[in-house]
Amino acid sequence: xxxxxxxxxxxxxxxxxxxxxxxxxxxxxxxxxxxxxxxxxxxxxxxxxxxxxxxxxxxxxxxxxxxxxxxxxxxxxxxxxxxxxxxxxxxxxxxxxxxxxxxxxxxxxxxxxxxxxxxxxxxxxxxxxxxxxxxxxxxxxxxxxxxxxxxxxxxxxxxxxxxxxxxxxxxxxxxxxxxxxxxxxxxxxxxxxxxxxxxxxxxxxxxxxxxxxxxxxxxxxxxxxxxxxxxxxxxxxxxxxxxxxxxxxxxxxxxxxxxxxxxxxxxxxxxxxxxxxxxxxxxxxxxxxxxxxxxxxxxxxxxxxxxxxxxxxxxxxxxxxxxxxxxxxxxxxxxxxxxxxxxxxxxxxxxxxxxxxxxxxxxxxxxxxxxxxxxxxxxxxxxxxxxxxxxxxxxxxxxxxxxxxxxxxxxxxxxxxxxxxxxxxxxxxxxxxxxxxxxxxxxxxxxxxxxxxxxxxxxxxxxxxxxxxxxxxxx
Numbered sequence: 141x142x143x144x145x146x147x148x149x150x151x152x153x154x155x156x157x158x159x160x161x162x163x164x165x166x167x168x169x170x171x172x173x174x175x176x177x178x179x180x181x182x183x184x185x186x187x188x189x190x191x192x193x194x195x196x197x198x199x200x201x202x203x204x205x206x207x208x209x210x211x212x213x214x215x216x217x218x219x220x221x222x223x224x225x226x227x228x229x230x231x232x233x234x235x236x237x238x239x240x241x242x243x244x245x246x247x248x249x250x251x252x253x254x255x256x257x258x259x260x261x262x263x264x265x266x267x268x269x270x271x272x273x274x275x276x277x278x279x280x281x282x283x284x285x286x287x288x289x290x291x292x293x294x295x296x297x298x299x300x301x302x303x304x305x306x307x308x309x310x311x312x313x314x315x316x317x318x319x320x321x322x323x324x325x326x327x328x329x330x331x332x333x334x335x336x337x338x339x340x341x342x343x344x345x346x347x348x349x350x351x352x353x354x355x356x357x358x359x360x361x362x363x364x365x366x367x368x369x370x371x372x373x374x375x376x377x378x379x380x381x382x383x384x385x386x387x388x389x390x391x392x393x394x395x396x397x398x399x400x401x402x403x404x405x406x407x408x409x410x411x412x413x414x415x416x417x418x419x420x421x422x423x424x425x426x427x428x429x430x431x432x433x434x435x436x437x438x439x440x441x442x443x444x445x446x447x448x449x450x451x452x453x454x455x456x457x458x459x460x461x462x463x464x465x466x467x468x469x470x471x472x473x474x475x476x477x478x479x480x481x482x483x484x485x486x487x488x489x490x491x492x493x494x495x496x497x498x499x500x501x502x503x504x505x506x507x508x509x510x511x512x513x514x515x516x517x518x519x520x521x522x523x524x525x526x527x528x529x530x531x532x533x534x535x536x537x538x539x540x541x542x543x544x545x546x547x548x549x550x551x552x553x554x555x556x557x558x559x560x561x562x563x564x565x566x567x568x569x570x571x572x573x574x575x576x577x578x579x580x581x582x583x584x585x586x587x588x589x590x591x592x593x594x595x596x597x598x599x600x601x602x603x604x605x606x607x608x609x610x611x612x613x614x615x
Contacts, residue, residue, distance in 0.1 A: 179223055182258045183420050184233035186250050188280045189264030190272075191239035194361030198264060198401065199234055201409040202416070213238050214246040221417055232420065247287045256293060257301065260355040260420055263396070267365045270375075270383055271471040277358065277390050285352060301353030305395050309348060312442025315426040344445045348395045355419055355441075356396035358387065359412065363435035364402040373472060380434050381452040382459055382468050388439060388449050398439040407436045415440070497548045545587040 187195050200208035202219050215236040222229040235250035237243060251259055263280050265273045288298075369375040391398045397415065401408045411427060418425035419441075430438040453461050459468045 179221060179226070179228050179230040179421055180258070181230050182255075183230075183260075184235065184250070184255060184258055185219075185260050185262060185416065185420075186247075187234065187236045187262045187264060188284065189239060189262075190266075190276050192268070193239065193264045193266040193276070194403065195236050195239075195264045197403045198262075198359060198361055198409075198412075199236060201401075201403050201406075202234070202413050211236075213243055214249060219413075221421065223421070223423070232417075244283055244287070247283075251287065251291075253291055253293060256288075256291065256354075257297070260357065260416065263356065263358045265358070265360055267360055267362045267369075267400075269471075270369065271466055271469045273360070273383065273469075274386050274390065274465045277387070281350070281352075281390075281394060284354070285350070288352060288354075298353050302351045305351055305353065305355070306343065306348060309343065309395055309442045312440065314443070315428050344447075346389060346392050346446055349393045351395060356391075356394050357399065357412075357416070357419075357441075358391050358396050359399045359401055360387065360437075361401055361403070363400045363407065364404045366435050377434070378456045378458065379469065381455045382461070382463075384434075384437065385449050385452045385461055386465055388444055389446075391439065391441075392444055392446070392449075395441055397441040398437060398444075400435055400437040402435060405435075408438060411438060493548060493551055497544075500544050500548075545584045549584050 187199065189195050196208045196210045196215075199217055200206070203217065204220075215238075217234040217236065219232040219234060220229065221232050237246060237250070261284060263277055265276050267273075366375070366380065369379075388398060390396075397419075399408050399412050399415075401412060403409060408430075414423070414425060414427070415438075417423045427438070429440055429443045430436060450461075
């Protein structure tokens with residue numbers, strides 16, 4: 141074959157090989173440039189709310205764990221996020237701020253100039269305290285706005301974030317209506333025929349009036365408590381509708397989505413996870429708004445407007461939509477029961493013994509004192525023989541007075557005598573006692589003598605054994 145002919149066959153073959161290489165390189169460049177990006181490891185969620193608002197339990201549900209440990213200050217956790225389509229996974233950081241206002245300064249560690257663009261905020265409130273829901277939402281929104289004002293954010297950056305929220309709101313499409321942007325069905329599904337609110341037009345009334353440039357999701361936790369509110373506090377559907385319309389109006393102002401969740405009954409917890417990954421990573425989400433079940437409400441950002449909220453007004457009979465929130469949702473008065481126990485003071489032992497001694501040997505019946513049983517028998521009745529007190533005379537069985545005298549004096553001497561001292565009746569013990577103890581010993585001896593010799597009247601006409609006086613001062 142001539143060289144010229146061979147050259148003609150070789151050159152087209154080389155050109156074809158070169159074109160193939162260029163084509164594959166173009167395809168690879170296009171895939172690399174416009175292909176599915178990896179999940180960002182810098183995304184995070186910031187959870188704000190009062191104490192006991194269910195923040196920790198909600199985060200545990202998002203993590204897929206049952207047991208949750210509550211900390212203090214600023215807590216950190218993470219959620220494992222997996223994208224099966226991209227065959228990729230990452231960790232979504234979660235910061236939970238304590239409800240104590242003293243910890244508000246810790247916000248700078250979670251939300252700052254570097255993390256502003258990567259943060260989604262959850263405002264958590266609880267159905268167990270429905271009277272405080274609106275105030276809590278306003279409080280934490282104010283804390284968030286004040287914190288953002290302190291950050292040194294670029295004006296262009298914050299304005300760009302605000303424009304993104306407006307665009308997100310206006311471009312919302314009901315799942316199932318992903319048609320041509322100019323389709324009238326899209327308009328009707330978004331705004332119920334309000335064509336003037338279509339893409340690029342001004343926002344509807346009350347929408348994004350407080351645009352912080354942050355994605356916000358309002359979560360009402362513990363909605364299973366609605367049953368208790370209906371049974372114990374006589375909540376009716378109009379109360380729940382009144383609460384919902386106020387919460388939805390708040391969400392409208394901040395461009396926030398709304399979730400009613402119950403970790404106890406596992407309502408909307410999985411849906412919340414799917415919606416968060418949709419908003420943060422762009423995962424597909426095909427669930428429309430849910431407004432039928434009163435304890436499982438879901439309002440996606442961009443779906444709501446005042447016309448839809450006004451549907452709730454039809455069920456309000458005893459209140460008006462613009463009534464002050466706490467005038468309709470009243471906090472119940474809780475009365476603390478104080479158990480006051482009567483303090484009983486124990487009587488001094490020596491005074492008690494002296495009083496019983498006086499009763500046994502001629503005194504009258506004592507007045508009942510505080511803490512003393514009115515049916516307690518007198519100590520003098522231990523002998524088992526009834527005795528009657530007639531003036532100063534004591535009539536009893538022989539020998540009874542001496543035994544009782546020795547009994548009471550022995551008790552008195554145990555308290556006043558020194559350790560190891562012998563009982564009364566020994567000579568050495570009585571000599572070492574003070575004068576008052578010696579007087580008691582003499583009195584006991586005299587009683588013993590009288591009991592052995594019988595009761596005799598003294599010449600002066602006084603009483604017998606019963607005339608011996610025992611003064612309380614001697615005891």
